[in-house]
């Protein structure tokens with residue numbers, strides 16, 4: 525089947541009370557890891573590419589990797605999503621490349637750093653929704669500001685500062701009415717990157733109650749958790765035992781993500797955990813076999829390490845087993861839906 529609009533996957537997840545991990549892709553081993561895990565667990569798939577990933581792969585390599593996944597796994601529905609589009613132009617160029625879903629992140633100005641006004645956010649998001657929906661493409665918006673910085677995106681807020689930029693549930697209701705987005709990314713105190721929390725997060729730093737409040741007001745909007753890697757201790761330990769120097773850090777506990785899924789979260793962005801898994805595997809090979817110079821001998825284990833993370837999340841979030849059950853629609857069919 526061709527790439528499917530992300531909305532189709534999110535709707536099925538909402539109707540059946542599960543969440544979908546959205547994994548970032550930059551190279552062949554990453555897409556292979558995701559698809560191997562999806563096949564083994566029969567999971568529908570969301571892959572996403574940041575602006576940095578599109579630049580790194582020159583778009584064309586990425587597009588053909590996606591087409592390879594579609595060709596090799598015809599029974600698995602796959603959505604291809606632009607992560608953190610900084611401007612309508614970025615989103616439109618993604619649609620030209622065949623992406624079936626885009627994020628217009630108007631919570632920041634086009635520089636991808638400066639928190640933007642509500643009016644700016646509505647204006648650019650609405651502009652993307654109008655164009656994307658006319659082509660059957662899904663749109664994710666963002667309200668509130670996350671901490672950290674990743675791939676040149678983010679306001680660089682500290683854990684403490686991020687807590688002051690949480691999504692306002694009342695404004696979220698207004699935002700969805702003003703823009704008609706399919707999905708909304710919310711700020712609940714999480715950060716991008718590996719350094720999310722200085723200690724295991726409690727309810728006043730990871731504010732899950734905001735999600736519960738937004739879901740009450742917007743029961744039909746699919747919520748998205750960004751910066752939701754769990755930063756497993758085990759992976760930090762493997763890296764540091766083999767020459768790495770990752771300062772002790774804490775991510776979003778998987779139990780909290782499950783709580784989110786019970787309250788309307790349908791997309792959970794995972795990137796850091798996969799990066800850590802690949803780095804841990806590569807460091808281990810280099811430490812144990814310093815004479816090794818065949819890239820397949822370390823990229824292979826890296827791929828295996830990432831597959832394990834994907835498999836684990838797919839199973840835990842409940843998307844496993846759902847690939848054959850999703851009523852697939854094409855972007856063309858979604859055009860009528862939006863009309």
Ligand SMILES: [Zn+2]
Pocket residue numbers: 608716750751793
């Ligand atoms: Zn993000």
